[in-house]
Amino acid sequence: MAVTLKEVAERAGVSRSAVSRTFTDGASVSDAMRRKVEKAARELGYSPNALASSLTTGRTKLIGLVSNNFHNPIFLQVFDLFTRGLQGRGLRPLLVNLSEETDPESSVRMLRQYSVDGVVVASSTLSPGFAKAFRELGVPVVHSFGRYSSAPEVHVVGIDNREAGRLAARTLVERGYARVGFMGGPESATSTQDRYSGFMSEMSAHLKVKVSHSFAQAYSFDAGREEMLRLLKKSPAQAYFCGDDVLSIGALSAIKDSGLDCPADVGILGLNDMEMARWNNINLTTIRQPIQQIVSSSIELMVATLDDPDRYPEARIFSCSVVERGTLRPAPFA
Numbered sequence: 618m619a620v621t622l623k624e625v626a627e628r629a630g631v632s633r634s635a636v637s638r639t640f641t642d643g644a645s646v647s648d649a650m651r652r653k654v655e656k657a658a659r660e661l662g663y664s665p666n667a668l669a670s671s672l673t674t675g676r677t678k679l680i681g682l683v684s685n686n687f688h689n690p691i692f693l694q695v696f697d698l699f700t701r702g703l704q705g706r707g708l709r710p711l712l713v714n715l716s717e718e719t720d721p722e723s724s725v726r727m728l729r730q731y732s733v734d735g736v737v738v739a740s741s742t743l744s745p746g747f748a749k750a751f752r753e754l755g756v757p758v759v760h761s762f763g764r765y766s767s768a769p770e771v772h773v774v775g776i777d778n779r780e781a782g783r784l785a786a787r788t789l790v791e792r793g794y795a796r797v798g799f800m801g802g803p804e805s806a807t808s809t810q811d812r813y814s815g816f817m818s819e820m821s822a823h824l825k826v827k828v829s830h831s832f833a834q835a836y837s838f839d840a841g842r843e844e845m846l847r848l849l850k851k852s853p854a855q856a857y858f859c860g861d862d863v864l865s866i867g868a869l870s871a872i873k874d875s876g877l878d879c880p881a882d883v884g885i886l887g888l889n890d891m892e893m894a895r896w897n898n899i900n901l902t903t904i905r906q907p908i909q910q911i912v913s914s915s916i917e918l919m920v921a922t923l924d925d926p927d928r929y930p931e932a933r934i935f936s937c938s939v940v941e942r943g944t945l946r947p948a949p950f951a
Contacts, residue, residue, distance in 0.1 A: 620663040629657035680708050680919065681728045681736040685715040685743050688837045689863050691891040691908070695739055695761075698912040706920055708734075715743065721750035729754070735919050737761055741775070741808035742836065752930075757922040761915040764807040765934055772922065774915045774933045776906055778808050781937050782815025784904060785858035785886055788939055790823050792946040794884065798854035799830040800844055800868065802861050806836075812860050812888070829854055833864055841867025849875050849883075856884030856945060862891045865901055869944065885944040888937075900943040907935045 626633045631654060638644035639654040646654075657663075680703055684692055696712065703710045711731060715724055724747060728736060735757035738748045741764075748760040748771040763773040782799075789797045799816045801809040813830060820828045831848060833840035841864035848854075849871060859865040865887035872879050879885055880902075887894060887903035894901040914933050922928050941948060 620661045622663075625654065625657050625661055625663050628661055629653045677732045677734055678708050679711050679731060679733045681713050681731070681733040682710045682739060683713045683715055683724070683728075683736060683743070683747070684739045685717075686740065686836055687714055687716060688835065689861075690893060691862065691889050692739070694891060694908060695912065698909060699737065699739060699916070702912060702916045703919075706916060708920075715740075715747070721747045725750050725754055725756075728756070735759075735923055737915060737919060738763065739915075741778075742803065742806040745770070745807070755926065757919065757926050759915050759919050759922065761911060762808070764811065765932055767932070769930045769932045771930050772918050772928075772932075773930075774911050774918060775935070776911075776937055777934050778811035779815035779818070781888060781904055781906075782812040782817075782858070782860075783819040784815075784937060784939065785812070785860075785888070786816045786819035786823075788886060788904075788945070788948075789856050789858065789884075790820075790826060791949060792856070792884070794826070794854075794856045794946070796827045796829075796854045796856075798828070798848070798857040800841075800848070800857045800859045800864065801830070801832045802836040802840075802864060803834060804832040809860060812858075816858060827854075833867075836861045836863060838863050838867040838870070841865065842871045844868070845871035846875070849877070853883055856880070856886065858886045858888075860888055862887040862889040862894045862901060862903055865903070865944070866893065866899055869899065869901070879944050880946055884946060887944075890940050894940075894942070902942045902945040903940050904937050905940045906937055910935055 622633055622636050626636045635650055636654050638646045639651050682699055700710045736751045737759050739761045741762040745764055748758050751758040752771045759772040762775045765777045799813055801813050833844040845868035859868055865885050868885055872883050887901050890903045890905035894903050
């Protein structure tokens, strides 16, 4: 049988309300009382009931962790960082899969049933309307990997995807490629739109370079492989910015199975620098998105917003950098 609050009170020689206050954040209790209660709790093996505590404080400490692209291995790293980071702050993550979901209102209703204290939308493909819907109902929300805006309607933490696209274009031009391609993820995703916009904007300054573009059906290995196989049947570019590491790995598989060499025949540049990109059999040249910093900053912003729900929305944007490996021509003077 679980040890009860009453048994702890009897062991410590105090009232049940004193035990309750000891395990309630922000409640008034003297240091001597706290030591006495905690000693009794340790001796009995007592752990406070989180659900019962929420009835007293009005706070569940549940944070909805919402995403929709569970086929992309990058989110294993994202979820690992988020769950450990939230738990380290005394919060409890509630993982929510919104794959195929298109209605923000139904998502809001579902999370309200769980009485979450806040929501982290961890997705670059979910519409900004999802995060906005939570804020409009007064639920603290942070959109991680969301679309950058100088005047955001909700807290946004991530990268400037337009600048990432420009960086990709400069990287391919610097390596002397005369025919380059943008192979993005789903065309409806804001991350794809912004990476494409930045890429094409930068390429417009290099009129001697021939540019093509296409879009995969999803940010997934299979979608990247399928799209690259289609491109290779025509007149492929010399190098592609694939807009995502998992798309790039699918593209590399297609290049190899077509009897071609990367980077001798076709170069590939990814984005994210997920763990698999470093594996020797992949060795992907990519643009590093600082995922750990984005997650840590998102958690910090969520904690601050829980304390101050009226906090004015802000955008925290991190810079990217190219990670040199083996799927592009070497950089000049490298």
